[in-house]
Amino acid sequence: MPQHTPPRPICGHCDGFPTVTITTGTRTPDGQRETITANCPACRGTAHTAPSARAHTRIGA
Numbered sequence: 229m230p231q232h233t234p235p236r237p238i239c240g241h242c243d244g245f246p247t248v249t250i251t252t253g254t255r256t257p258d259g260q261r262e263t264i265t266a267n268c269p270a271c272r273g274t275a276h277t278a279p280s281a282r283a284h285t286r287i288g289a
Contacts, residue, residue, distance in 0.1 A: 242268035
């Protein structure tokens with residue numbers, strides 16, 4: 229039977245859209261718009277939150 233990995237929670241700060249391109253309002257010498265890329269600071273551009281720390285259980289007390 230295959231093991232399934234549970235889905236990781238989506239970042240609540242960016243709602244799964246971690247990287248955006250923002251136009252600066254200026255143009256390059258060839259006429260294209262100048263843009264910069266910004267990543268979500270909470271998830272660092274991964275779109276997922278860090279998995280919660282799991283409690284360790286002791287087996288064979």
